Amino acid sequence: DAGVIQSPRHEVTEMGQEVTLRCKPISGHDYLFWYRQTMMRGLELLIYFNNNVPIDDSGMPEDRFSAKMPNASFSTLKIQPSEPRDSAVYFCASSFTGGLSDTQYFGPGTRLTVL
Amino acid sequence: ELKVEQNPLFLSMQEGKNYTIYCNYSTTSDRLYWYRQDPGKSLESLFVLLSNGAVKQEGRLMASLDTKARLSTLHITAAVHDLSATYFCNLGRDYGGATNKLIFGTGTLLAVQP
Numbered sequence: 001d002a003g004v005i006q007s008p009r010h011e012v013t014e015m016g017q018e019v020t021l022r023c024k025p026i027s028g029h030d031y032l033f034w035y036r037q038t039m040m041r042g043l044e045l046l047i048y049f050n051n052n053v054p055i056d057d058s059g060m061p062e063d064r065f066s067a068k069m070p071n072a073s074f075s076t077l078k079i080q081p082s083e084p085r086d087s088a089v090y091f092c093a094s095s096f097t098g099g100l101s102d103t104q105y106f107g108p109g110t111r112l113t114v115l
Numbered sequence: 116e117l118k119v120e121q122n123p124l125f126l127s128m129q130e131g132k133n134y135t136i137y138c139n140y141s142t143t144s145d146r147l148y149w150y151r152q153d154p155g156k157s158l159e160s161l162f163v164l165l166s167n168g169a170v171k172q173e174g175r176l177m178a179s180l181d182t183k184a185r186l187s188t189l190h191i192t193a194a195v196h197d198l199s200a201t202y203f204c205n206l207g208r209d210y211g212g213a214t215n216k217l218i219f220g221t222g223t224l225l226a227v228q229p
Contacts, residue, residue, distance in 0.1 A: 031208070033217070043203065043219040091157060101163040102207060103148060108157050
């Protein structure tokens with residue numbers, strides 16, 4: 001399996017622009033997570049889905065952030081409009097509940113820089 | 116408020132030495148995960164501890180879980196430079212509960228010096 005795939009790997013944009021991050025989870029996984037990592041705040045959970053349904057979005061910082069999962073193999077995280085404080089590495093992870101544990105498998109991340 | 120605290124936050128150690136990283140958490144949980152993150156890279160799973168008293172070992176790393184004390188430890192034996200990374204603990208999802216336990220610890224940055 002190719003693992004969790006994220007695109008783009010790097011994104012540089014200007015303040016006010018719309019940014020869309022993409023994630024393809026591991027096939028067969030039923031949970032998908034979006035995290036943000038910064039030096040100041042560490043690793044924060046933004047939102048997670050179960051079988052394409054959002055379960056907890058309490059970590060989404062504000063209305064500028066939105067996430068969707070239209071099918072089991074694709075999810076997006078959108079920031080509109082972007083601000084410099086959104087600069088971070090965004091990770092997508094997926095997990096499968098059918099086994100003994102639900103270890104999360106992380107994608108390579110998208111490094112977002114908002115100028 | 117759920118807290119997952121690791122200490123130390125930063126650990127500089129010499130090759131060949133032993134040390135322990137601690138993960139304390141503030142709620143009940145029957146499982147705990149350890150992840151490793153290399154600089155500029157993503158997180159990868161190291162250990163899954165699924166019950167009180169669980170102990171897992173791989174190479175120079177050994178993890179244990181005491182659910183009654185709400186404590187997990189990651190012990191490093193005879194450290195080598197390749198172990199230099201940031202280590203995170205995490206409780207995973209809350210099965211059937213209302214509490215979101217998907218909080219990662221602050222991370223412990225381990226630097227092994229020759």
